[in-house]
Amino acid sequence: MVKKRTVINVISGKGGTGKTLFTAVAAEMLGNEGASVLVADLDIFVRGLTALLYFHKNESLVVTEKHEIPVSSFFKYKGSLPDSNRRNSGGTNSKRKVSISRYRSFDVLPSVAYVNQLLDFRDMMPGSIEEAAKIVSSLLENIPNDYDFIFLDSRAGYDELISASHEISDFSICVEEDDDISMITTDNLIEQLRSDNKFKNLFRLKNKVRSDKQVTGSTSNGITFLGSVPFDTDVMNSFGTKNFWMDINKSIYYEAVKNIWNTLSNKMNLGFVLQETRISPLGSGKFEKKLSLLSINKRILFLYGSFISGFCLLYFIFRNKFLYVNGFNSDIGILLVAFLGLLMAFFAIFLNNKK
Amino acid sequence: MPPPDMQNDFSNELLKLLAGSPLMLIAAALACCSGHLWSYIILSYFSKKERKILESFYGRISLGLIWFALLYIPLHLLHFKKLLFDLESIIQILPNVIIVSLALQALLFIIINFLFRKR
Numbered sequence: 059m060v061k062k063r064t065v066i067n068v069i070s071g072k073g074g075t076g077k078t079l080f081t082a083v084a085a086e087m088l089g090n091e092g093a094s095v096l097v098a099d100l101d102i103f104v105r106g107l108t109a110l111l112y113f114h115k116n117e118s119l120v121v122t123e124k125h126e127i128p129v130s131s132f133f134k135y136k137g138s139l140p141d142s143n144r145r146n147s148g149g150t151n152s153k154r155k156v157s158i159s160r161y162r163s164f165d166v167l168p169s170v171a172y173v174n175q176l177l178d179f180r181d182m183m184p185g186s187i188e189e190a191a192k193i194v195s196s197l198l199e200n201i202p203n204d205y206d207f208i209f210l211d212s213r214a215g216y217d218e219l220i221s222a223s224h225e226i227s228d229f230s231i232c233v234e235e236d237d238d239i240s241m242i243t244t245d246n247l248i249e250q251l252r253s254d255n256k257f258k259n260l261f262r263l264k265n266k267v268r269s270d271k272q273v274t275g276s277t278s279n280g281i282t283f284l285g286s287v288p289f290d291t292d293v294m295n296s297f298g299t300k301n302f303w304m305d306i307n308k309s310i311y312y313e314a315v316k317n318i319w320n321t322l323s324n325k326m327n328l329g330f331v332l333q334e335t336r337i338s339p340l341g342s343g344k345f346e347k348k349l350s351l352l353s354i355n356k357r358i359l360f361l362y363g364s365f366i367s368g369f370c371l372l373y374f375i376f377r378n379k380f381l382y383v384n385g386f387n388s389d390i391g392i393l394l395v396a397f398l399g400l401l402m403a404f405f406a407i408f409l410n411n412k413k
Numbered sequence: 414m415p416p417p418d419m420q421n422d423f424s425n426e427l428l429k430l431l432a433g434s435p436l437m438l439i440a441a442a443l444a445c446c447s448g449h450l451w452s453y454i455i456l457s458y459f460s461k462k463e464r465k466i467l468e469s470f471y472g473r474i475s476l477g478l479i480w481f482a483l484l485y486i487p488l489h490l491l492h493f494k495k496l497l498f499d500l501e502s503i504i505q506i507l508p509n510v511i512i513v514s515l516a517l518q519a520l521l522f523i524i525i526n527f528l529f530r531k532r
Contacts, residue, residue, distance in 0.1 A: 301530050304529065304530070308457050337453050338453075339449075341446070355523075355526055358450065358453075358519075358522060359519065359522075359523075361450070362450075362519040363519075365443065365446065366515050366516060366519075369443065369508075369515075370512065372439075373508055395516075402519065
């Protein structure tokens with residue numbers, strides 16, 4: 059029995075909204091909880107997801123096997139898989155298969171065969187929505203059926219490919235930032251898609267949000283918001299480093315993506331809800347969001363420093379005898395420790411982050 | 414499981430203890446915070462197996478009290494030179510214990526974080 063798979067198209071009105079990162083993190087979360095996930099990198103020129111494979115494979119420029127083809131080859135051959143040089147048991151040349159590589163808990167279909175591959179734009183891009191639909195359909199047909207979810211990480215903006223991938227997927231998620239320019243570009247994209255595919259499900263989510271304003275369930279331009287992802291310094295500092303996945307698992311970004319996915323899962327009856335919760339070191343996610351400009355380690359140091367200095371100052375004011383085991387002067391001792399606590403808290407706030 | 418009347422007696426004694434000294438109340442609150450931070454460290458860097466226990470209120474306060482107790486014993490020995498505990502001696506050096514435990518916990522957090530990022 060063929061497993062029903064859900065194809066999710068991730069788009070944005072402009073570049074830099076955090077669409078690729080959102081896709082990768084959502085895929086990782088789903089993979090960690092047992093879902094079978096594939097992310098296809100349709101952004102053949104920017105290649106954000108393919109770059110992840112590059113680092114994962116110890117900076118090997120070649121990310122595909124010889125007889126396997128990446129997404130760009132589907133564009134080049136207009137949806138028809140070229141023959142490989144291999145012969146099958148019948149003596150004829152076998153078709154090449156799509157290149158799928160494991161990355162952490164999910165699979166990636168890279169955009170190119172090697173990370174620094176030069177492509178000719180004129181060869182690559184489809185000339186019409188119909189041609190683009192044929193290419194994307196062919197791509198999906200050649201992906202094995204045993205995936206629960208397939209994410210299409212599309213390029214920014216609107217073109218025939220975006221329209222076709224929106225048409226073919228089960229629904230699209232439009233990622234935008236929390237500023238007017240991003241909203242306008244998103245509205246433009248939505249209007250364009252609506253004029254092409256009036257009845258397809260489309261959702262929005264806000265990324266890099268610095269305010270407390272909740273958007274889950276609200277609508278803009280008739281499209282429902284799945285939620286908002288707060289601006290998180292840990293993501294900014296850690297992105298591209300080897301500690302990225304260790305840091306992001308503890309971040310408020312991770313928690314927000316989980317909530318967005320669960321909202322989506324409920325709305326679209328996907329039947330897969332993420333369970334793992336994140337423990338906030340400050341005890342309150344709301345309070346932590348107010349300190350989102352600090353990395354998580356600094357938030358914790360700020361907390362320790364505040365406790366130590368607060369306790370010492372309170373004790374200095376309301377004290378009984380404060381006995382030091384080494385016999386230091388108690389007043390100076392208390393104030394010194396309070397000062398050190400304050401220093402720790404200020405250190406956490408004012409020290410510059412270094413990559 | 415102790416009988417309900419014993420549980421009530423224990424709860425009443427505990428409440429009397431906490432209400433009798435503001436310092437004990439503050440210590441209990443800080444034990445909860447310390448335990449919360451320890452559970453964060455354990456769940457983030459080590460194991461997620463006992464998640465339910467560590468994330469519960471009683472789990473956190475227990476962790477915090479265990480941590481305070483671990484540091485209380487050597488400080489008590491250092492100051493009083495004997496292993497005889499009573500309420501008065503506990504209250505006497507409780508501020509020391511709180512300060513040292515919070516500071517040491519901060520230091521350990523920095524070390525653990527550094528070690529995990531380096532490996």
